[in-house]
Amino acid sequence: MASHKRGEKRKKVKPKIKLEKTEDPTESGELSDDSVEKVVRKKKGKTKAPKKYIGAHVSIAGGIWKAVEASVDIGGQSFGLFLGSQRSWQRPAIDKTAAVKFQQACAQHCFDPAHILPHGSYLMNCGSPKDDVFSKSQAMLVDELSRCSVLGLTQFNFHPGAAINSSKEKCIKRIAEAINHAHKQIPAVCTVLENMCGQGSTVGGQFDELKSIIDRVRDKTRVGVCLDTCHAFAAGYDISSAGGLKTVLDEFDQVVGLHYLRAVHLNDSKGKLGCHLDRHEDIGRGKIGINAFRNIVNEPRLDNLPLILETPGRNVPESEGWERGHAASDRPSLAAAAGSIPVFSEPC
Ligand SMILES: [Zn+2]
Numbered sequence: 001m002a003s004h005k006r007g008e009k010r011k012k013v014k015p016k017i018k019l020e021k022t023e024d025p026t027e028s029g030e031l032s033d034d035s036v037e038k039v040v041r042k043k044k045g046k047t048k049a050p051k052k053y054i055g056a057h058v059s060i061a062g063g064i065w066k067a068v069e070a071s072v073d074i075g076g077q078s079f080g081l082f083l084g085s086q087r088s089w090q091r092p093a094i095d096k097t098a099a100v101k102f103q104q105a106c107a108q109h110c111f112d113p114a115h116i117l118p119h120g121s122y123l124m125n126c127g128s129p130k131d132d133v134f135s136k137s138q139a140m141l142v143d144e145l146s147r148c149s150v151l152g153l154t155q156f157n158f159h160p161g162a163a164i165n166s167s168k169e170k171c172i173k174r175i176a177e178a179i180n181h182a183h184k185q186i187p188a189v190c191t192v193l194e195n196m197c198g199q200g201s202t203v204g205g206q207f208d209e210l211k212s213i214i215d216r217v218r219d220k221t222r223v224g225v226c227l228d229t230c231h232a233f234a235a236g237y238d239i240s241s242a243g244g245l246k247t248v249l250d251e252f253d254q255v256v257g258l259h260y261l262r263a264v265h266l267n268d269s270k271g272k273l274g275c276h277l278d279r280h281e282d283i284g285r286g287k288i289g290i291n292a293f294r295n296i297v298n299e300p301r302l303d304n305l306p307l308i309l310e311t312p313g314r315n316v317p318e319s320e321g322w323e324r325g326h327a328a329s330d331r332p333s334l335a336a337a338a339g340s341i342p343v344f345s346e347p348c
């Protein structure tokens with residue numbers, strides 16, 4: 001496994017990434033599930049070979065382009081990042097110079113925008129029954145998508161929302177309303193719903209809740225799902241065995257449709273199956289277990305998706321788990337541990 005050093009170019013360099021106007025005939029209209037599937041399959045068909053794109057959520061401290069450098073340092077082939085402070089509703093805009101540096105770094109290191117998945121602010125609750133929180137969240141969703149556009153990114157992941165003291169049905173309607181509003185304001189960027197663990201009044205723990213949101217989104221080419229393994233397990237989806245993973249993916253396909261799956265967050269779970277607690281654990285140290293992640297990184301239905309680790313993985317003794325024999329911070333060695341996947345050996 002070879003990680004790439006900063007400044008070192010991989011063999012082939014793509015042109016600078018830029019946001020292109022979609023050629024989909026469905027750009028502004030409402031689409032049926034069938035036609036969405038065809039469009040997505042057509043796009044997937046353009047990729048050369050099935051491949052796993054494993055990376056991690058990386059820091060933007062010191063400048064947004066630092067996320068690219070951090071990802072290169074650990075040999076990541078995909079990455080997640082925040083697009084601003086998680087503590088404030090009012091955030092300074094991303095300046096042009098920083099955006100250009102980010103795009104140049106992505107192009108230099110051959111990161112495809114499809115393998116970069118920004119994570120939304122935790123302040124947002126696009127399903128809030130409180131009008132002031134809803135309108136602030138709706139505005140923040142527009143701002144997040146606009147940041148994606150500035151950075152040349154094409155998709156954006158966020159936690160759908162929580163009903164608080166209202167009903168899940170009303171919450172789902174508001175989430176879809178916020179997404180439709182954001183789609184009107186900002187062209188092209190795809191909104192990606194993260195599945196939740198079913199804690200409290202959060203929406204998105206069950207696959208049918210995600211589908212209910214998708215059903216209400218007008219442009220179905222611009223909505224997708226990111227499957228968080230910890231959240232799924234905590235919500236009651238048993239992915240810990242090979243058979244369990246197959247069953248859960250079958251159910252996802254039946255209820256939502258695998259063509260909506262845009263990414264996976266790779267996290268183990270501190271809590272047991274169905275505990276409804278959002279408590280990530282390092283891979284192989286939680287209740288899901290290392291074998292499940294071996295199955296996940298060998299699952300063909302997860303080919304060509306970004307698989308993003310969200311736990312630091314720094315406190316695991318080298319003698320334990322999948323990190324045995326690798327530096328503790330060298331998280332993408334997960335793929336090497338799983339064997340048989342040439343994750344880092346090919347230029348893009
Ligand atoms: Zn999340």
Ligand SMILES: [Zn+2]
Nearest residue numbers: 194228265310
């Ligand atoms: Zn996650």
